[in-house]
Amino acid sequence: MNEVRGVVARAKGEPVTVETVVVPDPGVGEVLVRVQACGVCHTDLHYREGAINDDFPFLLGHEAAGIIETVGEGVTEVAPGDFVILNWRAVCGECRSCRRGRPWYCFSTANATQKMTLGDGTPLSAALGIGAFAEKTLVAAGQATKVDPRARPEAAGLLGCGVMAGLGAAMLTGEVRRGDTVAVFGCGGVGNAAIAGARLAGAARVIAIDIDARKLVWAKEFGATDVVDSRETDPVEAVKSLTDGNGADVCIEAVGRPEVMEQAFYARDLAGTLVQVGVPDPSMRVELPMIEFFGRGGALKPSWYGDCLPSRDFPALIDLYLQGRLDLDRFVSETIDLDGVEDAFHKMERGEVLRSVVVL
């Protein structure tokens, strides 16, 4: 048993607090990870606001890298001392999707079986089954993916959620090809990663759309060829006028709002693809004329975690990072400590950061 400090959301909308968290020693199939870095993702804030579910208290944090400290019985994938990125979709290999050869859709992903608790024994719900705004965390062995230890933990950890979701939304779900035109709606950590992914995949034109001018400056640094401030300009018209009146081959919604999803729907070229990577809350609805859905053809695709397969994609992307072809460092706006998470939420809401990263 380990007593560590961790960031807890106790009740809906209330500021998070740093609490003593009790982390059990790893049991069968589990590993104990010494967290080195964990990024602040919008999904952590969704948890705190009760937009994911009501299973308070939550142990937040899920974009992390660290070192395996101890492993439980039966763990062969990783060993103490390994540098790992944590993932929230440890695939089972046995469900109907895995058996069909589509493990990235696994319908039965694994988390640690034992619960981490508060000092008084209250069980914690770990955000996305990770809970890494803590000095140590307990996860299923498959949630820890070994990568090249030369990567900086602050940068590597970001692949554990938002950056992977964005890269994958473009490269895997959206299947961006050389020469494609891509429009990205919402240029936070996820959207800018989608821009970087579109560039890596060879997109000829990448149009970045946001309501915050600062985000558009960063979007250019990640490789956007054109930027649109959708407070001032109708983004559908703007995308069309930048594409000879046609629209983009792939439109990526990285905000999680119905009006943005509609913009992304209408900004597509015929037979284009809409990728939904922003997370909606359960109250949201989109209404589309069926004839528009049919008549425009193409595909509307939700993207869970960028359709990534951590064991395949994390090591490969870390190699690209180490070769200087994927600038993960650029996502790190600031490093903070555990006490800085509540503040980091406000900076995120004000649009001042791409990623605040807790360094332990």
Ligand SMILES: NC(=O)c1ccc[n+]([C@@H]2O[C@H](COP(=O)([O-])OP(=O)(O)OC[C@H]3O[C@@H](n4cnc5c(N)ncnc54)[C@H](O)[C@@H]3O)[C@@H](O)[C@H]2O)c1
């Ligand atoms: N699908 C997944 O697996 C997955 C993984 C991680 C995060 N997410 C989700 O992706 C979304 C983005 O996450 P993030 O960390 O980049 O958040 P963020 O807050 O850093 O970025 C959101 C961006 O959207 C912009 N925005 C807000 N309203 C807009 C509008 N109407 N039009 C255009 N832009 C607008 C903001 O200015 C900001 O730049 C969140 O909903 C998050 O929960 C999904």
Ligand SMILES: [Zn+2]
């Ligand atoms: Zn499975």
Ligand SMILES: [Zn+2]
């Ligand atoms: Zn996340």
